[in-house]
Amino acid sequence: MNTFKVKIITKSPLQLGYGKAGIVIDTDVVHDRYGMPYFPAKRFKGLLYESALEMAEIFSERIFTKNDIDKLFGQSEDGYSRLYISNFYLKNYEKMYSDWQYLNNKYREFFTTQSILDLYTDIRYQTTIDKETGTTVDGSLHNMRIIDAGVEFYSEITLEEDSEVNQKILVMALKILRFAGSKRNRGCGKIACILINEKDLPRQLFKEVI
Template sequence: MSSYTLKIKLLSDTTFGRGDGVAGLVDQEVEHDRYGFPYLRGRTLKGLLSEECDNLVAVIPHENQRKHWRKVADELFGKPGSTLDNQAIMHSGDACLPTDLRSAIAAQLDEESEKKRENSKYQPTLTNTDILESLTTIRRQTAIDPENGASAERSLRSARVILRELPFESKLLFARKLNEESEEDKDILALLVVGTLALRRMGSGRNRGRGHVQCTLWDIQKNSEITQKFCYIERFGKGI
């Protein structure tokens, strides 16, 4: 089994929305764990990667090449109605903040919770709310009435955003060992590389200025960035 790491750097404030808000606080809350750390679900990330790869494959002018890369994409991401014989070979983990940071803070939060259980009057020095608020902020926006240029009534909306410059990482696990000398596996990596580089926006409001990201693919065992290897980009480019 092979594994790679997809690293995501937020270039602008981003909302990894969870589909609801918090009454009296925000209309759109970010997805976060019980410690207050925001994250992007692996299924969502895989869908974004699949969408970018589909867009790239769709613009290949040569039909035979387009069919070839479509087949590669189906093997990589799977397709609707797939069975055990033709399911996706890649599984994407949640995109989270660096593990060492989360582990250190989670240990402190667990310690604070234990003290609180032992003594109900104990006031924790650090809570999951503190963590969430330190990594995010709240943005507000309103619609403009085109007739008078003033704010439209009852249009004020608030959304929590994850602060720019924060790094996230997701593990990409493959059902089998990829051989970088195999022509078939070279195609899989080539498509994944160009899809990773093409992924520039994610999260809610990604078409309205939020969610600008920079993504890179890494082989952690070799400590090397796969997206810097031009051979993969060139391999996909031959079909265009």
């Protein structure tokens, strides 16, 4: 078993859709009870899986196979995942959570979920254009909350079976994972994934990856 620290950096605004929408916001972003956005582990794992499949296809399964990937991600017949991912949170999240909790309880009128969320996000408006007339479609004005570019999220990924092939899958999938969330055709969703403790991996592995 081996655990790796991973950082996600938003290189452009990021729209991580939230199941609940408010009266003012049509599409919100995932956030905790105090307004700090985070990147859900389940969503990231799905993106990482797709990224790994793309790499296997590019190299015609010479480095690792789809079966290797399915086994790692729990998509094989036994349904047992050899890879575990925690939610990605802001740096120093636990300390900030405690601070925001204190301020929210003591000065509730000033430190609200909305005011904290505004520190990391912005609101973007968009409309639908009628292709025939070139004018805005009535009633099509829509707004969405987006996470600002430059926000960093941190988490850990654990390989329960720390084999060489699993290390290769993880490293290569992280290296090429460049987009997440929705509205990518509108300039959103560009990210970079950095393996913080990649120095702990064998040098030979990175030579083969490169």
